[in-house]
Amino acid sequence: MIRKRTGKTKANGVSTYHSIWQTVLLIPKGKVATYGQIAELSRLPRQPRLAGYALHNIPNGMEIPWHRVINARGKISLQNESGKRQRKLLEKEGVKFSNDRIELEQFGWQRSPAKRKKSRQM
DNA sequence: ACTGTGACTTTCA
């Protein structure tokens, strides 16, 4: 059946959610990305919540590696069984947990460990 | 149109 047109087609031709989902799909296996990163890559800077919101609204049947998305602290945001499931999935992908925490320096997607130039000016 | 909410992030104590 036809779903409500939640996805507002933007000028790009794709809804914001779709962008986020697509971005999540780009996450390589064995790596994890933060919501903020997803948002940024989805052309939604400063909108990490939308990433989470979009993930929460993943349609049934759509295969999205939502488990590869974690918060900036390198931890799982979910707290219910979903969180446990996420951790399990990540471990299965090869992500190591250090005391319920993931080393973004090591498993962070597109995140240089330390050699990155000072792109961040302040 | 307005208000509330949010699978977040960053900053301050």
Place this chain on the structure above:
DNA sequence: ATGAAAGCCACAG
């Protein structure tokens, strides 16, 4: 190191 509060903006009712 941890904990709380503010900030941020799109989506949903």
